Amino acid sequence: xxxxxxxxxxxxxxxxxxxxxxxxxxxxxxxxxxxxxxxxxxxxxxxxxxxxxxxxxxxxxxxxxxxxxxxxxxxxxxxxxxxxxxxxxxxxxxxxxxxxxxxxxxxxxxxxxxxxxxxxxxxxxxxxxxxxxxxxxxxxxxxxxxxxxxxxxxxxxxxxxxxxxxxxxxxxxxxx
Amino acid sequence: xxxxxxxxxxxxxxxxxxxxxxxxxxxxxxxxxxxxxxxxxxxxxxxxxxxxxxxxxxxxxxxxxxxxxxxxxxxxxxxxxxxxxxxxxxxxxxxxxxxxxxxxxxxxxxxxxxxxxxxxxxxxxxxxxxxxxxxxxxxxxxxxxxxxxxxxxxxxxxxxxxxxxxxxxxxxxxxxxxxxxxxxxxxxxxxxxxxxxxxxxxxxxxxxxxxxxxxxxxxxxxxxxxxxxxxxxxxxxxxxxxxxxxxxxxxxxxxxxxxxxxxxxxxxxxxxxxxxxxxxxxxxxxxxxxxxx
Numbered sequence: 001x002x003x004x005x006x007x008x009x010x011x012x013x014x015x016x017x018x019x020x021x022x023x024x025x026x027x028x029x030x031x032x033x034x035x036x037x038x039x040x041x042x043x044x045x046x047x048x049x050x051x052x053x054x055x056x057x058x059x060x061x062x063x064x065x066x067x068x069x070x071x072x073x074x075x076x077x078x079x080x081x082x083x084x085x086x087x088x089x090x091x092x093x094x095x096x097x098x099x100x101x102x103x104x105x106x107x108x109x110x111x112x113x114x115x116x117x118x119x120x121x122x123x124x125x126x127x128x129x130x131x132x133x134x135x136x137x138x139x140x141x142x143x144x145x146x147x148x149x150x151x152x153x154x155x156x157x158x159x160x161x162x163x164x165x166x167x168x169x170x171x172x173x174x175x176x
Numbered sequence: 177x178x179x180x181x182x183x184x185x186x187x188x189x190x191x192x193x194x195x196x197x198x199x200x201x202x203x204x205x206x207x208x209x210x211x212x213x214x215x216x217x218x219x220x221x222x223x224x225x226x227x228x229x230x231x232x233x234x235x236x237x238x239x240x241x242x243x244x245x246x247x248x249x250x251x252x253x254x255x256x257x258x259x260x261x262x263x264x265x266x267x268x269x270x271x272x273x274x275x276x277x278x279x280x281x282x283x284x285x286x287x288x289x290x291x292x293x294x295x296x297x298x299x300x301x302x303x304x305x306x307x308x309x310x311x312x313x314x315x316x317x318x319x320x321x322x323x324x325x326x327x328x329x330x331x332x333x334x335x336x337x338x339x340x341x342x343x344x345x346x347x348x349x350x351x352x353x354x355x356x357x358x359x360x361x362x363x364x365x366x367x368x369x370x371x372x373x374x375x376x377x378x379x380x381x382x383x384x385x386x387x388x389x390x391x392x393x394x395x396x397x398x399x400x401x402x403x404x405x406x407x408x409x410x411x412x413x414x415x416x417x418x419x420x421x422x423x424x425x426x427x428x429x430x431x432x433x434x435x436x437x438x439x440x441x442x443x444x445x446x447x448x449x450x451x452x453x454x455x456x457x458x459x460x461x462x463x464x465x466x467x468x469x
Binding site: 024028029031032033057058059062063065066069070071073074075076077078079080081082084085088089091092127128131132135136139140143144 | 192195196199200202203204205206207208209210211215218219222223226229230233234237305311312314316347348355357362363384
């Protein structure tokens with residue numbers, strides 16, 4: 001919590017449980033409700049975490065990255081922490097590179113999503129290359145990395161506007 | 177609005193950097209421990225806890241999809257509605273139960289038929305969800321160690337007119353669920369053999385990330401005869417050469433697919449294999465529990 005106000009322990013626990021429940025819902029709906037386009041599905045969790053980095057304190061977003069990654073690991077049979085590492089590094093990289101740019105700039109979410117997804121897929125690819133036998137790096141780049149980055153760009157701007165309006169409590173009409 | 181002082185140059189810089197660093201360190205430690213197998217129990221418990229929820233959401237989504245698809249055929253729906261109106265309430269209740277019973281009946285009869293024609297004992301299981309992570313081909317099934325499932329057991333299925341064919345191998349087992357690495361996952365490696373006339377050609381079948389689901393059979397002798405249309409089945413070599421290894425549970429002669437094309441790859445030959453079943457299309461599988469009866 002970045003707020004200097006002291007929280008009661010039950011408030012902290014409720015906040016964490018609520019965050020985990022939201023992330024479980026996001027991870028499940030990412031697979032169940034979002035259909036694949038040419039074999040590529042939208043990585044909703046990565047998109048939301050990267051875009052929230054632009055409007056929320058980094059500690060909050062990093063916590064989303066840690067919990068979200070662990071949930072994804074549990075449901076995908078990956079090693080615990082594998083997706084968390086990629087997501088946290090994506091959050092840190094986006095924040096370090098873009099923290100000086102105002103969130104009013106409409107190209108910001110596009111750049112952030114490119115940086116975040118490249119870091120995430122690069123990190124995942126590297127860990128899989130190191131640990132999974134038979135992993136073909138070239139095929140990973142052409143079938144997962146590049147399509148994944150391109151697909152996530154499509155909803156980046158609208159989702160960012162919705163998130164920003166939810167944060168401010170106003171309609172997203174001021175972008176273009 | 178973004179909290180600009182939260183990470184760089186502000187009063188909270190050191191604290192926030194430490195927290196984020198600690199989270200990254202925690203993720204790294206968990207990853208390293210899990211690769212060494214230390215956290216396998218924890219992961220199994222978490223997966224076991226989340227699987228029923230995923231199955232429920234998956235089921236609701238499938239039912240909603242069926243409902244939407246059915247509503248397109250308005251004429252058929254109206255006729256069915258008129259027919260149902262003529263039934264009394266008891267019959268209606270029975271009719272509502274019939275589809276579920278029919279599906280169960282069909283699956284059990286299919287299982288019996290396979291068990292009669294092959295020396296296998298099967299355990300049926302629903303697929304809860306498939307491939308939750310990019311680039312992997314992994315499925316969660318609703319049967320685990322409580323049903324006698326073990327790592328390395330072969331998983332088969334049928335789709336439309338295909339023969340009962342291999343779709344994957346059990347890779348992680350929890351109490352009431354298990355992860356199945358599908359044959360088209362890039363980490364899938366299975367010993368197979370192709371029948372060409374009276375000769376048998378052995379090789380290794382690799383999964384790939386190809387969208388069309390074609391698998392690669394490699395490590396084939398350069399002068400071996402394999403042509404398009406030859407059937408490819410499991411070889412069960414692990415059982416012969418390493419009976420204690422997990423994949424030793426995979427019996428020989430489980431149909432896998434059909435050779436699509438053969439080509440020379442360096443000093444050996446390779447074959448593209450079109451699997452009989454696209455694993456993504458199946459919703460119910462059988463795990464080969466025992467093949468000696």
